[in-house]
Amino acid sequence: MKVAVVMGSDSDLPVLKPAIELLHEFGVEAEVIVASAHRTPLKVQELVSSAQDRGVGAFISAAGAAAHLGGVIASYTTLPVIGVPINATALNGIDALLSTVQMPSGIPVATMAINGAKNAAIFVVEIFALSNPELKQKLAQYRAKMVEEVEAKAAKVAKELQ
Template sequence: MVDIAVIMGSESDRAIANRVTGVLDESKYAYDIQVISAHRNPDTLDEYIAGSNAKVFIAIAGLSAALPGVIASKTKKPVIGVPVSAKMMGLDALLSIAQMPPGVPVASVGIDNGANAAHLAIRILDLF
């Protein structure tokens, strides 16, 4: 059983994912980590989300940062977006994650702040 699903859009996001897992390794919660692009692997992403028993998703994405929003459009579970400073100091990714349409909420942490995403996921799970 997985409590938290950590998905990064590409292998280049691994350093940020390591910040997430560094915090999660100190917690009581189980996690799974995947590299699945919303653009290059949409079918794989759909299958993963549908088959996941995770209670919270953490999505790490830069550039267009579509991954958190795509995940949020396919689940009612909480999604935490981590914008990556790939271009424009990460402001493009931050705005993409923060400006979701009504009915498709995504929580956002600071640029490259994978540790805070993990802490937020833990706080959400500690409520239950």
């Protein structure tokens, strides 16, 4: 199963790149697409409508400003859609956050933090791990590594304060 990572603009790539790299680290294939809910609506409709035929099991949608991309994607599919609001305007991403999180009842978009693409990737891995024991194990190892990193930082701080 793969995830479609859809961004409203190529300027969103720096925010999404760590998520794409993390997906690859977990062995999850990602197809990366630039498509605009407003400027290329037919492209969005086609890519969502054909997603399951391509083996897509979830979407990560990233957009700034009005950030309607996640909602438009969700309107065409019952696959999980994870929205990543992008900080792209003078409102520091608050506009995108509110546009992404305020979906009407029945058309959910799981919403991450502003520029929270890495958590979107982890959330997709968690979803896929429900039916994939190998991913579940990799996720447990990833969490264990995070514990080790925090403990190493704590030891460094303790040593510095001695």
